[in-house]
Amino acid sequence: MAVFSHIRTLYTPVQPFVKQGEGEVVYRELLPDPRLQEYVFCYWQLKMDRPMPHAFDYRVVADGCMDIFFEWQRPQESFVMGFSDACTSFPLEGPFDYVGIRFLPGMFPRLFHSDAGELSDQVTALADVAPVAARLLSDHFREGMGLHRLQTLLDGFLMQVVSKAKEADHRVQEAVDLIVRTAGIITLKTELPPGISSRQLRRLFSFYIGDTPKVFSKVVRFQQVLQSTHAGEGIRKNRSYLDAGYYDQAHFIREFQRLYGLTPAKVFHK
Numbered sequence: 374m375a376v377f378s379h380i381r382t383l384y385t386p387v388q389p390f391v392k393q394g395e396g397e398v399v400y401r402e403l404l405p406d407p408r409l410q411e412y413v414f415c416y417w418q419l420k421m422d423r424p425m426p427h428a429f430d431y432r433v434v435a436d437g438c439m440d441i442f443f444e445w446q447r448p449q450e451s452f453v454m455g456f457s458d459a460c461t462s463f464p465l466e467g468p469f470d471y472v473g474i475r476f477l478p479g480m481f482p483r484l485f486h487s488d489a490g491e492l493s494d495q496v497t498a499l500a501d502v503a504p505v506a507a508r509l510l511s512d513h514f515r516e517g518m519g520l521h522r523l524q525t526l527l528d529g530f531l532m533q534v535v536s537k538a539k540e541a542d543h544r545v546q547e548a549v550d551l552i553v554r555t556a557g558i559i560t561l562k563t564e565l566p567p568g569i570s571s572r573q574l575r576r577l578f579s580f581y582i583g584d585t586p587k588v589f590s591k592v593v594r595f596q597q598v599l600q601s602t603h604a605g606e607g608i609r610k611n612r613s614y615l616d617a618g619y620y621d622q623a624h625f626i627r628e629f630q631r632l633y634g635l636t637p638a639k640v641f642h643k
Contacts, residue, residue: 383553388436389434389640398419399420400418400419401418402415403417403520411477412483412538414476416475416524416527417472418473418523419470420469421465424468430462430464432462433457434599434634435457435592439492440475442472444470448510451499452499455489455493456493456494457494472523479541479549482581483538483581484534484538486539489583490584506530510530514526542581544566545578548566548577548578557591561586599633
């Protein structure tokens with residue numbers, strides 16, 4: 374079995390719905406080729422269709438993933454957004470048309486032979502991390518080529534990258550699977566995969582995920598509640614945060630605000 378091959382069936386990273394004001398801002402997600410879906414969750418586009426009177430505040434919540442992104446008009450300037458344990462806001466001045474690749478947890482370091490821990494909590498020029506990949510994007514992408522053509526080119530680009538992917542330590546796979554299967558509710562000291570110490574696991578998680586197993590578990594737990602809340606009746610009626618292992622409502626609100634950037638009451642208006 375390929376490393377992390379079935380995480381997609383267990384974990385769906387949720388990002389906030391982009392509120393559109395009279396259609397000015399459009400957000401889309403596209404699936405990659407099936408052969409890439411064990412590595413990539415989606416391709417995405419964030420586009421301002423019409424000028425706005427103020428900057429658009431785009432909020433990226435903690436989801437355990439890493440992204441490559443660039444503006445369609447300037448593919449020569451591509452970036453990597455590393456793992457983050459907090460919400461990150463980007464005030465965007467229009468017009469803009471961003472395209473991105475959202476990698477499933479642990480995938481970016483495998484594909485680009487880089488240390489996720491060195492990229493955490495920051496946006497880094499792709500040319501400084503994977504210069505060959507940055508040149509491929511710059512040489513092949515053009516504004517106005519259309520989403521279908523974009524998807525085809527991204528698939529082709531990543532198929533080249535995947536052919537050179539490195540294998541990851543199987544113990545990382547086991548630990549990530551365990552955290553995801555338990556929705557982040559896990560006692561790592563007593564439930565570690567066999568044959569690895571907590572120190573070794575922290576080192577491997579830093580390289581492949583970008584932070585510690587404990588922090589990754591917090592993000593997975595938050596994402597699980599975010600998904601169940603979107604599907605349920607709201608944060609007050611659906612007290613799923615208690616089942617998710619939060620001590621009480623104050624604990625949940627504090628972590629939610631850090632990871633989402635807003636309190637649950639402001640997000641769900643319940």
